[in-house]
Amino acid sequence: MSANAFNIPCLDLTRQNQSVKAEIFEQFELVFNENAFAGGKYVEQFENSFASFVGTKYAIGVSNGTIALHLAMLALGIGTGDEVIVPANTFIATAWGVSHAGATPVFVDCDADTWEIAADKIEAAITPKTKAVIGVHLYGQPFDVDAVQAICDKHKLHLIEDAAQAQGSTYKGKQCGSLASIATFSFYPGKNLGACGEAGGITTNNEAYDTQIRSLRNHGMKVRYYHDEIGYNYRMGGLEGASLSVKLKHLPSWNEKRRAIANRYHTEITNPKIKMQVQPEWANSNYHLFVVTTEDRDGFLEFLKQHGINGALHYPVPCHLQKAYEHLGYKEGDFPNSEYLASHCVSLPMFAELTQEELEHTIKIVNQY
Known part of the structure; x- marks a missing residue:
């Protein structure tokens, strides 16, 4: 084939989606027939499967990865007047999660070779207002979790994994998303595990975080029409959950x-x-x-x-x-x-x-x- 005959895309979603179209459409028909469009059974099925895949007790489906970061901040009690350390080289959503919670992102540089957050730059950015560090598994490659966690432990800070790009990546043999007390995912269509639509998720082993995030994503409700706190409409859709369950198997x-x-x-x-x-x-x-x-x-x-x-x-x-x-x-x-x-x-x-x-x-x- 001549060079002129090539037109190679950087990413081609069509090829992947065609390979699983029949499986996904079969699930879509079930969602459609049951009118399970907002949260519900098919989201719960994906949550259970994804928690098992990552190796955490809980996985919570939400409407996108930016919202996952926002809810993680709220679950950790981060808000106005607080600071969160964020790598400067990441998609802007990592910082949005901090800002949406009312806190201030404090940026630090990346390592010159791995391009992941530079652990040796973090301590200089810590102030009395610092409450957490977000490490991003950039391009799917894990950051040095142990090095960053050691700094967080020393200064009594939360560590959040931004695993938006790291579905199936591992660090020292452990799945990304299981390495800190809370982790966030994007299931944007172009991700390795991408929904047919917008979607995101949060994984944790902490029951209190799981309970609060499930309340916050659903209008602050634990019981329908009884609103215990100011909440949000941040649910994952049933079609998105169904498509993710199919793709997770692949x-x-x-x-x-x-x-x-x-x-x-x-x-x-x-x-x-x-x-x-x-x-x-x-x-x-x-x-x-x-x-x-x-x-x-x-x-x-x-x-x-x-x-x-x-x-x-x-x-x-x-x-x-x-x-x-x-x-x-x-x-x-x-x-x-x-x-x-x-x-x-x-x-x-x-x-x-x-x-x-x-x-x-x-x-x-x-x-x-």
Whole structure:
């Protein structure tokens, strides 16, 4: 096949969804026939299956990953006047969860090699107002949970796992989402485990957190029409729950296919102009994204495009330089590793259904750059 014949997407949801369409539509018909559209039986089935998969006592389905972060803050008692430490290089929703609770995100830099939150930068950001640290398993690769947890224990802070991109990733053999007292997930359609619609989740072993979050997501109710606290309409929909239950059964095999693709990228891309995310021996990523850096990001993207490969940009502006947070007073140069990543990152094609021909072409062109 000639280079001109290729049009390789960075992500193709159509291929995955077609492979499970019949299974999902069968479940949709059950939801439809039972009118179980808002919470209910099919959400509960997914919650039970996902808790078992992650290895926690509880999983709570909510309407998206940003809301999951917001509810986690509330369950931990975080609110106005509090501060939460957040990596500067993450999708903005990590910080939104803090802000929606009335607290202030305090940003810290990432490690220059792993691109995960830099544990050695956290203590300098702690103040008497600090209540928690959010660690993000960025691109699906776990952050160094033990190192961050040790700092949290020392300073009596909560640790929250933002596992939005890490469904099926493991840290030292344990599932992401089971590593801290509370964790949050996004099931946005493009995630490794993505709903047919918007959805999110929270996992925990803490019964009190589980009870409060279930109340908060459903108008502050434990008994219908009796509202014990000011709550929210943050339920997961039945169609979303049903589609997630179907896809969860396929997630391990899909993740293994992603890992096989990533292994070929790691071993066969030899171009010295391309830098990859360092993979510590204790991290087993699900490779939600395969991100590289290069000095001339725009030139690299154009070169890929000319050869039928669609690269993508994920988070080209770090959180601390977003206009929404300019009132916090951060400036360019505050977090050099995060800023370098943001201005030099490119996501290569990564999805389980990528063909061998597409993969080999991508590797060849990246090496030719």
